[in-house]
Amino acid sequence: MVKVFRRECHKVLNSERTTIHGADGMLMVLQLAMADVNKKHGGEFRVALSDVLMAWKHLLLDKLHLPPPSSARLENYDLILETYKCFLRRSNTVDLVDIFSMYTQLRLVDTDPEEPVSPVHLFEFLSSSEVSELPELSVPSTPSSKSKSMSSQVKTAVRRVFCSYLSLLVNSKNDMALAQTLDVPSRCLGRQAFTDIKRAAQKSNTSLFLALTSFVRAIQLGGKGYAPAESDPLRKHVKGLSDFVHFLDNLEEILGESADPSMCGSKLVAAIRAAMVKGRSSGDAVLAAANETAQELKERICQLHHSQKQSSAKGNGTGLSPARPKAYAINHATALGGRDTVKVLMALLDEEALAPPCLNKADLLSEDQPVLSGDEANSILELFRSPEVSTGGSPEPLRNRIQRQRDLLKPKAKSGVIRSQFACTYADDELPLNRVLEFPSSSQVPTCVHPAPKGRNTPAADEEEQRSEAKHPNNSGPQGAALGQRSGNAPDRGAGRGVRKQSRGCKRKPGDFEQDGGRENEPPQKKQPGGVSVKVRPGSKAQTKKKLIAGQGKLTSFFRL
Numbered sequence: 001m002v003k004v005f006r007r008e009c010h011k012v013l014n015s016e017r018t019t020i021h022g023a024d025g026m027l028m029v030l031q032l033a034m035a036d037v038n039k040k041h042g043g044e045f046r047v048a049l050s051d052v053l054m055a056w057k058h059l060l061l062d063k064l065h066l067p068p069p070s071s072a073r074l075e076n077y078d079l080i081l082e083t084y085k086c087f088l089r090r091s092n093t094v095d096l097v098d099i100f101s102m103y104t105q106l107r108l109v110d111t112d113p114e115e116p117v118s119p120v121h122l123f124e125f126l127s128s129s130e131v132s133e134l135p136e137l138s139v140p141s142t143p144s145s146k147s148k149s150m151s152s153q154v155k156t157a158v159r160r161v162f163c164s165y166l167s168l169l170v171n172s173k174n175d176m177a178l179a180q181t182l183d184v185p186s187r188c189l190g191r192q193a194f195t196d197i198k199r200a201a202q203k204s205n206t207s208l209f210l211a212l213t214s215f216v217r218a219i220q221l222g223g224k225g226y227a228p229a230e231s232d233p234l235r236k237h238v239k240g241l242s243d244f245v246h247f248l249d250n251l252e253e254i255l256g257e258s259a260d261p262s263m264c265g266s267k268l269v270a271a272i273r274a275a276m277v278k279g280r281s282s283g284d285a286v287l288a289a290a291n292e293t294a295q296e297l298k299e300r301i302c303q304l305h306h307s308q309k310q311s312s313a314k315g316n317g318t319g320l321s322p323a324r325p326k327a328y329a330i331n332h333a334t335a336l337g338g339r340d341t342v343k344v345l346m347a348l349l350d351e352e353a354l355a356p357p358c359l360n361k362a363d364l365l366s367e368d369q370p371v372l373s374g375d376e377a378n379s380i381l382e383l384f385r386s387p388e389v390s391t392g393g394s395p396e397p398l399r400n401r402i403q404r405q406r407d408l409l410k411p412k413a414k415s416g417v418i419r420s421q422f423a424c425t426y427a428d429d430e431l432p433l434n435r436v437l438e439f440p441s442s443s444q445v446p447t448c449v450h451p452a453p454k455g456r457n458t459p460a461a462d463e464e465e466q467r468s469e470a471k472h473p474n475n476s477g478p479q480g481a482a483l484g485q486r487s488g489n490a491p492d493r494g495a496g497r498g499v500r501k502q503s504r505g506c507k508r509k510p511g512d513f514e515q516d517g518g519r520e521n522e523p524p525q526k527k528q529p530g531g532v533s534v535k536v537r538p539g540s541k542a543q544t545k546k547k548l549i550a551g552q553g554k555l556t557s558f559f560r561l
Contacts, residue, residue: 002353005099005102005106018093018094021095022352022353027357027365028365030080032381033083037080040079046381047381052365058073060127090175090207092174153363156358158276158293162273162297164181165177169251172207172210178209179208179380182194184276189241191387193234193240193241194384198384199233200234215228258341269294277290301344365379
């Protein structure tokens with residue numbers, strides 16, 4: 001069936017380098033299509049394994065025109081089918097059911113003696129693994145069987161990477177092959193790098209490989225006006241993307257430098273093996289799987305080349321005819337030199353597509369894939385999913401968040417700091433408790449606003465006092481002598497001496513402060529002859545003169561103590 005398709009595909013397809021997805025590839029593409037539909041309808045880029053297996057049965061029976069199963073279709077089955085077909089068309093690939101449909105059309109014209117494959121046989125071949133999973137699950141796992149299954153799983157993954165690299169040489173539009181080889185071996189190209197490549201491809205409406213190589217070529221060859229902008233997201237992955245493109249360029253050079261397909265295929269497989277085993281120890285499972293896979297592929301390439309030579313000698317043809325390069329093409333000599341090798345590689349990839357499907361669908365589609373790139377590799381679904389955007393929530397466990405809140409509520413001991421004598425004028429955000437208790441403010445202790453009452457003087461002494469007050473009206477009281485007019489928070493030496501003299505001569509009781517009304521910062525009342533005091537009206541010149549500046553009350557209290 002595949003041979004007829006390869007020989008007559010130019011009648012139904014525009015490209016002669018179309019590659020085929022096998023059963024495993026079809027299932028992975030279907031999973032991506034279902035996740036994409038779920039994302040577009042307000043959900044998340046996820047899909048349950050049971051839904052994938054249910055849609056898988058409907059897809060096979062529908063495309064093979066067989067009676068549908070008893071289970072009902074999924075809600076968005078038509079959209080899933082359309083997305084599935086768009087992915088195949090965009091990546092220049094077809095599945096085995098499409099091969100069967102085209103084979104049926106081509107046999108109406110072609111006189112092939114072989115009997116066509118029945119739809120029921122093809123359905124049994126593609127879905128046979130679902131029946132074989134049940135006995136495997138009932139067998140208890142032992143350490144030996146577990147290690148054996150792990151080694152076989154690693155070998156399957158390594159072989160898939162080898163074939164994906166060879167598939168990119170035949171069909172560079174194969175997005176699935178690029179996803180499986182982008183970070184194998186490790187190039188520090190994770191989900192974020194793949195997401196940036198995918199968005200660039202969607203913006204330019206091209207394949208992933210073309211978007212990637214266009215960016216790298218612009219970086220390497222573009223001038224000042226043609227280089228990508230500094231804000232381009234792919235700028236963050238220049239090193240890894242350049243390594244990937246450089247490796248594929250080396251494979252392209254090997255493909256075109258030798259006209260012998262056996263020798264060229266052996267060099268290609270050896271180059272891929274050298275890249276995968278670089279830096280691995282002798283007991284590594286990936287190293288053993290790569291060596292074994294490389295040897296098997298070399299032998300198979302030589303066998304395919306030998307069989308194609310025999311068919312050409314008999315005049316039967318190989319059934320493969322890649323497009324011959326045009327004479328004016330830039331890579332005319334390179335493409336012409338590797339034309340026979342491409343025929344062999346296409347035959348090898350067709351055989352890989354016809355391989356039996358994976359026995360365990362959960363291992364094929366789950367996130368737990370073998371380690372191939374140094375880190376725990378993601379599945380294809382995880383790779384195509386965009387990285388989650390942080391919503392601002394705390395990802396820490398509840399226990400850690402509770403402990404952090406407890407630490408914030410604990411009182412923090414402040415280290416003792418030597419402060420200057422003018423520290424009371426500084427603005428403290430939060431005063432310690434011990435300082436509040438040991439150094440109370442002026443509102444908590446009595447202050448000497450007026451001097452102690454003097455004894456009865458003689459009339460001569462009273463006249464002398466009145467004459468001195470008339471000469472010096474600003475120093476009419478003790479507070480006027482202690483606090484003169486100043487600018488800013490600069491200290492006044494005279495004020496300090498006056499306060500100390502006043503504190504020695506002032507013996508007040510706590511109750512006296514309450515009688516004064518606690519008006520520490522109010523100017524004193526003027527005394528008139530005869531002992532009558534006159535209150536100063538608010539807003540008058542005397543009130544403006546005696547108004548204290550910010551922090552002057554604290555400074556006065558500090559020196560009094």
